[in-house]
Amino acid sequence: MDPEIGGGIAGSAVSFLLLKLDVFASREWNLQENIKKAVQNLGRELRSIEALLRDAASKKEHDHQFRVWIQNVRDQAYAIEDVLDLFRLDQESVWRRLKMRHSINNLIQDIDRSLQSIQQTKERYHSMASTSTNAGNNTDLPVRVAPQFIGNVDTVGLEEPTNKLVSWALEPKQRLEVMFVVGMAGLGKTTLVHSVYERVKQHFGCNVWITASKSKTKLNILTLLVENLGCTITQGADVVALMHKLRKFLHNKRYVIVLDDLWVKDVWESIRLALPDGKNSRIIVTTRRGDIANSCRDDDSIDIHKLQPLSPQRAEQLFYKKAFSRNGRCPSGLEEVSKSILQKCDGLPLGIIEIGRFLSRRTPTKNEWKILHDSLESGLRSSGELSDIMKVLSASYNDLPYHLKYCFLYMSIFPENNLVKRRRLIRLWIAEGFVIEKRGKTLEEVGEEYLNELIDRSLIKANEMDFDGRPTSVGVHSLMLKMILSVSHEENFCTVCTGAARNLTQNTRRLSIQKEDFDVSQDLPCVRTFFSFGIGKVKIGSNFKLLKVLDIQGTPLEEFPSVITDLLLLRYLSLRNTNIRSIPRSLGDLHHLETLDLKQTLVTKVPKAVLQLEKLRHLLVYRYNMESVLPFDIVQGFKAPKRMGALKNLQKLSFVKASGQHRMSRQHRMIQGLENLTQLRKLGIVELAKEDGTRLCHAIEKMRNLHSLNVTSLNIEVPLELDAMTNPPPLLQRLYLKGPLERFPQWVSSLHDLVRIRLKWSSLAEDPIAALQNLPYLVELQLLDAYTGTQLDFRSGKFQKLKILDLQQLEQLKSIIMEEGTLPCLQKLIISHCSKLVQVPTGIDKLIHLQMLLLHDMPEPFVIRLRKNGGRLRRLVHHIPCIHSYNQGQLEDLS
Numbered sequence: 001m002d003p004e005i006g007g008g009i010a011g012s013a014v015s016f017l018l019l020k021l022d023v024f025a026s027r028e029w030n031l032q033e034n035i036k037k038a039v040q041n042l043g044r045e046l047r048s049i050e051a052l053l054r055d056a057a058s059k060k061e062h063d064h065q066f067r068v069w070i071q072n073v074r075d076q077a078y079a080i081e082d083v084l085d086l087f088r089l090d091q092e093s094v095w096r097r098l099k100m101r102h103s104i105n106n107l108i109q110d111i112d113r114s115l116q117s118i119q120q121t122k123e124r125y126h127s128m129a130s131t132s133t134n135a136g137n138n139t140d141l142p143v144r145v146a147p148q149f150i151g152n153v154d155t156v157g158l159e160e161p162t163n164k165l166v167s168w169a170l171e172p173k174q175r176l177e178v179m180f181v182v183g184m185a186g187l188g189k190t191t192l193v194h195s196v197y198e199r200v201k202q203h204f205g206c207n208v209w210i211t212a213s214k215s216k217t218k219l220n221i222l223t224l225l226v227e228n229l230g231c232t233i234t235q236g237a238d239v240v241a242l243m244h245k246l247r248k249f250l251h252n253k254r255y256v257i258v259l260d261d262l263w264v265k266d267v268w269e270s271i272r273l274a275l276p277d278g279k280n281s282r283i284i285v286t287t288r289r290g291d292i293a294n295s296c297r298d299d300d301s302i303d304i305h306k307l308q309p310l311s312p313q314r315a316e317q318l319f320y321k322k323a324f325s326r327n328g329r330c331p332s333g334l335e336e337v338s339k340s341i342l343q344k345c346d347g348l349p350l351g352i353i354e355i356g357r358f359l360s361r362r363t364p365t366k367n368e369w370k371i372l373h374d375s376l377e378s379g380l381r382s383s384g385e386l387s388d389i390m391k392v393l394s395a396s397y398n399d400l401p402y403h404l405k406y407c408f409l410y411m412s413i414f415p416e417n418n419l420v421k422r423r424r425l426i427r428l429w430i431a432e433g434f435v436i437e438k439r440g441k442t443l444e445e446v447g448e449e450y451l452n453e454l455i456d457r458s459l460i461k462a463n464e465m466d467f468d469g470r471p472t473s474v475g476v477h478s479l480m481l482k483m484i485l486s487v488s489h490e491e492n493f494c495t496v497c498t499g500a501a502r503n504l505t506q507n508t509r510r511l512s513i514q515k516e517d518f519d520v521s522q523d524l525p526c527v528r529t530f531f532s533f534g535i536g537k538v539k540i541g542s543n544f545k546l547l548k549v550l551d552i553q554g555t556p557l558e559e560f561p562s563v564i565t566d567l568l569l570l571r572y573l574s575l576r577n578t579n580i581r582s583i584p585r586s587l588g589d590l591h592h593l594e595t596l597d598l599k600q601t602l603v604t605k606v607p608k609a610v611l612q613l614e615k616l617r618h619l620l621v622y623r624y625n626m627e628s629v630l631p632f633d634i635v636q637g638f639k640a641p642k643r644m645g646a647l648k649n650l651q652k653l654s655f656v657k658a659s660g661q662h663r664m665s666r667q668h669r670m671i672q673g674l675e676n677l678t679q680l681r682k683l684g685i686v687e688l689a690k691e692d693g694t695r696l697c698h699a700i701e702k703m704r705n706l707h708s709l710n711v712t713s714l715n716i717e718v719p720l721e722l723d724a725m726t727n728p729p730p731l732l733q734r735l736y737l738k739g740p741l742e743r744f745p746q747w748v749s750s751l752h753d754l755v756r757i758r759l760k761w762s763s764l765a766e767d768p769i770a771a772l773q774n775l776p777y778l779v780e781l782q783l784l785d786a787y788t789g790t791q792l793d794f795r796s797g798k799f800q801k802l803k804i805l806d807l808q809q810l811e812q813l814k815s816i817i818m819e820e821g822t823l824p825c826l827q828k829l830i831i832s833h834c835s836k837l838v839q840v841p842t843g844i845d846k847l848i849h850l851q852m853l854l855l856h857d858m859p860e861p862f863v864i865r866l867r868k869n870g871g872r873l874r875r876l877v878h879h880i881p882c883i884h885s886y887n888q889g890q891l892e893d894l895s
Helices: 003-027 033-059 064-092 094-129 141-149 159-170 189-203 218-228 239-250 265-274 290-294 312-323 335-345 349-360 366-374 387-398 402-413 422-432 443-456 478-490 562-566 585-589 608-612 664-676 690-701 746-750 860-864
Strands: 177-182 206-211 255-262 282-287 302-306 461-465 471-475 495-497 510-513 529-532 549-551 572-574 595-597 618-620 652-657 682-688 708-713 734-738 756-760 780-784 791-794 804-808 815-818 828-832 852-856 882-887 890-893
Touching: 159 177, 159 189, 159 282, 159 302, 177 189, 177 290, 189 206, 189 255, 189 282, 206 218, 218 239, 218 265, 239 265, 255 265, 282 290, 290 302, 290 443, 312 335, 312 349, 335 349, 335 366, 335 478, 349 366, 349 387, 387 478, 402 422, 402 443, 402 478, 402 510, 422 443, 422 471, 422 549, 422 572, 443 471, 478 495, 562 585, 585 608, 652 708, 664 690, 682 690, 690 708
Parallel strands: 177 282, 177 302, 206 255, 255 282, 495 510, 510 529, 529 549, 549 572, 572 595, 595 618, 618 652, 652 682, 682 708, 708 734, 734 756, 756 780, 780 804, 791 815, 804 828, 828 852, 852 882
Antiparallel strands: 461 471, 882 890
């Protein structure tokens, strides 16, 4: 284990715990005086230790004694966390309080003595080591700077971005331009930019390459720039003096400057201010910190190039070139294991090159290569054969603030290639207590910021993107996962069981089960998180008293496990994709529960006891009934208690049945009670009767924070009566209305922030386009059996941001008119089951950004006109890269 990583974990544990102690002391107002004093003493000791950790990190004291010391710090931090949770558990159980308070006080005093001993040990060690030096400044330097000093560096797969950046650098523009080259560690940013720099530097009057690195300050970098440009430096010159010197020297000169491996934003800002706006000058910055690059987006002279992993073909070419240096060809019998190793490298040049070089020194046998494949995680450790990869990757992790270290380590819980849903991950972080409150923002909004920063820092990657540019699912690079699995295991963050022999101890804190069957019979008193990713049975005992997170979605459960209601500290419970049919009343005892996820279960009713869950933020009880004859009925909701308004902390509620659950008067009270849910961000309602529409409108008007609204009528014949809303939620971004509309609701036209609207089975006689065309941020519009007219008119200058237009089952539609200047950003057009539409949309040839045209079961004359060979109107769509026509499931590619 890299000592810097271990120190980072210990520092994170201490900083995180200090925050929890402060919150604990402020909220537990009824603490006994002796316990309160003991908690305050712990805080003082921890702050002293935190200072020692910072001092040790700054001096890079990374010997064996330091590693032992930080392990002791981490263990005591965990012990304090356990004591705090034990206290909360006692508060939930009245009969145990008096019995346990004395023992908790004793535990705190024991920990306090241990902390004092830890501090004294470090102080003694510090005094003994004060005269020693450590030259471990930049551990990944040999790997990082290699492209600058080694001839004929491999640029396999970098030819296209190299040519693109060379053209950018040499294009005559009468101003200074900046290019940030951004990507995760090991992608080849330095190699790429060095290749560009060597090809263009002779075209500039001044050229200089500076390696920034984490260890260098503004003063260091500015000094290097001035020295490398050949300027003299006055002794003792400060940052301002150096900035003036640079501006004066470069005035009226054409220059190219490379700033390699930038880590700190204010370093960049100082350099940018120091450089004059030279004509045709260029700055190229390489960085893992996409957040720094993104912060400059408002400057049109600054561009960002996001470097991507190598394609499978290029990765294979580079790997074979390194592993089989004689001829670059894979011997027979090694193809399968080579592909498996390449999958682990996931297009990362650093991993491909280092592993390829290592294997080139080994006997090329299947057994030898399989040994490396199976031991890749251990090989990446600090003492392993591939430790250089670990050094480069871990630098990004070490740079994180403590709260983001925990959030990033959490990815070690999920199996490789598992798509982690964005919302799920953020809810889990909140349940773990990783997300720190910010004034004026919900925890979910803060968690979203954390995730965006980890993505911008090139640590977490977005796998699938939503229409609005936000990721729907995320993951980590395969080699990065190996790195954090190693950290997670050694630092007792999470124990992953994959089917091999388990190594569970009483100190195990998080469990991730990735095997078929699992039965916890031993005592594991410290476990606070339990995941199951297998499809086999999982048996949980009653020994997880401190459990906060239980996620066993997808397991073959038929009944609600009774042991769950004894987990009194539980904050997150997911039984998604199981076959449970009901939940017990005793669930109301879980007073700390924040998320209850019963999506895709057979639960259709929640008991009245759920109203006792005052901290509940997310209540998800619905399923998609794929066997439904009518797509209208595909979403099955749940019957809710009549006083749902008691759950005032709810952020998300989906999907509540608005009918058939109480006597009429009680049903009305349930809908009316929704007006108390003023914190709701997302609301889903099904089976809404016409007479309840007005009452629902009045309730929704009170939800001033609502972002997403989904309403379905009682059945396909019953109209949605939603005209009564005069003051809709101002922040509404997503609107889904399913059911007949006698009139288009006027309030929809006032939704300034709306980005998506889907109207299904609305059967409107009036054209809805006119009511929607001026919404300034609308990105997606779907009309499914929503309009009975014959023509849709898209006026010039309207729908300025729309990217996706989806027209389905408009049975009477005969023509679509798109005037010049309308839909300027449209990228995807779907036309489906419009049986009378035989004419290609007028004006489609003016939609220059249209990337995809999808047709489903359209009339033959419509399709014939667009075919490649002889289509009479083919010229109108030749600019569209992808055109697919589906007829009864059969694809015809018209691209």
